[in-house]
Amino acid sequence: MAKHFQRELATIKRMILSLGALVEERVRMAIVAIENRDADMARQIIKLDYEIDEMEVEVEEQCLKVLALHQPVAVDLRFLVAVIKINNELERIGDEAVNIAHRISVLAKRKSLDLFFDYSGMAEKVQRMLKMSLDALVELDETLAFQVLAMDDEVDELKSSAYDRIKSAMSEKSDAIGYLINLLLISRHLERLADHATNIAEEVIYLIEGEIIRHGKYPIPDKLRR
């Protein structure tokens, strides 16, 4: 019975990692689409989003099944709860990728403007946060998870600087407002993506520590302060 249960847990872990891999791939595609204003890539992201949705449902059903059948306690229970929540976050990251794809398909139709706005730094950071949070889940590495929390602030800063720059651009080029709004939205979606990655990291910390550290109540351990 216990062996059976362990196997079920391993399956769930594999499934959530597989979903993680899928979502990571989508985020990577979204970032390439942003960089190249690639409408084809954007279409691809929108078209394939159903894969993520289906997988999310699968993972959730599996978790509920195990919860009902085995009634796990302690760390196993925390693992399942964390997986259910991470599952949700991953699906919403997938949605953000789709949102970005929509913005890109709008942008790609317009003639590229001489004003160039580079999101590659922000995108790269967000991508790394997602990777780190999933790595933290795999290795149950608390340090890595706390690093993700710290990185979220940097992304927020990048977003507000993008906001300032686009705002000033808007006042100069009032004819390109639609274009600029889309650009601004991309920065917002990227920032939301980072927030979801942060949530995953928080769930990982909960899984390891058994302590809920959401809503800024967490004390970052001294060793992790940079």
Add this chain to the structure above:
Amino acid sequence: MRKKKLSWILFFSFSGMTLLSLSIAGGYSFIASKEFIYANTASDLEARCNILKKQIWEALATGKFKEIDEICKAAGNASSSRITVILPGGTVVGDTFVNPDKMENHANRPEIREAFSVKTGSSIRYSTTMQNNIMYVAVPLMVDNRAAAVIRTSLAVAAIEDQLGFIRKRLFFAGFLIALTAAGLSFWISRRITNPIQDMKQGAARFAEGDLDYRLPVASTEEMVGLSDALNQMAIQLRRRVKDVMDQRNELESVLSAMKEGVIAVDDSERIIKMNRAAEQILGVSTPLSPNAGILELTRNRDLDRFFKEALQSTDSTECDISFFQKEERVINIRSSLLTGTDGDRIGALLVFNDVTLLRHLESLRRDFAASVSHEIKTPLTAIKGFVETLNSGSPDDSAETKRFLKIIEKHVVRLESIIDDLMKLSGIEQEEGEVLKDSQQYRLKEILEKAAEICLPKAQEKGIRIELTSDEKILVNVNSTLFEQAAVNLIDNAIKYSPVKSVVRIQTEKTESGIMIRFKDQGIGIEKKHLPRLFERFYRVDKARSRSLGGTGLGLAIVKHVVKAHGGQVFVESIPGKGSTFSIALPRKETTSA
């Protein structure tokens, strides 16, 4: 159940055996000595009777009963035994201790009755006179074949028993001593037997713990020597086997880790059994492999996961290319083959990873090159063919039109020529990459750059573009001046082509740690990021129509790259669309010297 110790079993059985034989032997000898003493005493008493026979007969024949009594008293006292003489009919006529007149009739005493029936009689019974157990021996005094009287001697049994008691004490004492010695001996013997076994046991336990260098001491008995030899031999064999296995494993390990290709072995349930260092590098795994880890825990790559599943299901070896994204995209070719156990069952799959990024890149370059070269040559040829045909079929009168056509044909021929020139230049540089430097001399870098800028000056002036050159006079470079000048011209020419009118092209040189850096900065339209990696490929064009209309052959940057490469340097490009581009040439130190 607790097992008994062999040494105790041996000890107790030896001691038991000794005690048993001791008690049997002791009991037998005690009984034998008792019988002997009784028989001895009886014959002794009989002898005393016989000694007195003659004296008593003399007294009896004369009828001096008083004398008989005196003989009894004197002889009895002398031999410390009681002597009694009884007449037929039971009348006592002499006794050592008691007055015979006062004694009762002895006729029905068993020994007396026996003696009167002409035999030596004896009996042991309780005497009322002596109030003790007494041994009696009666001998008839034979006269004319009939017993004239009976002489009886007696002795208290207690005296005999005293003797026997003494013997018994001696026997017990000796028995105790023997038993004690035997116990000590058997304890020692049992130890002697079991100690080597104990040693063997400890040695075997050490072998079991893996201490195969230990050797059992040589035992003293043949069987034990055999056993210890066998055990030692076993340990030596085991050690050799273990060493062989370890050596094989180390060999395998070092072969695996020396391989440039990544190798991963997975079992049937998709868990990783083994992976080498190259595989870790390819997958970007930093943490050591946790047992039972699946592939998704190592690296989250969906294609790889899918390929793993396929590889585990298929009965054939499979192959595919998978892209990995770490810092940049890398294409890894993965081949899987079946892993079979000793009994031929499938136990998993072996996957070999090969980094084919460069290979695939070169393949696509070659494909693209063949396609673009034919396209680039075909385009002017088609134009030439078309105009030549028109000229052939048309009227020769219209000289103005003919001239225009010939001009166009000339333009395309020039274009073809320049493409072929560039191609030849490229292949020339490529073929003698090593020999380019043979013609190299020391030049002032500034001079070369000035010359290049001069060549481009007319074109710059056309668009009102200023070329600013800031360079240190002292920098000397060791280059093939013709080629290097060509490279600089190409870069400056490009900068002018893609810059708006009245802008500035800046050329700067700088000494760095590893050599010198030459930068060509323009304020042109810039290049989008996705084009940057392929910019230096032959015939690669960011915007095909625009580039051709500006008169490029599509080979300029390829030439730059190969020239710089031939000089051992590198060329980079940074660009922000709308802001301008910067092309940098880095030359290593050995090519440069400063005066």
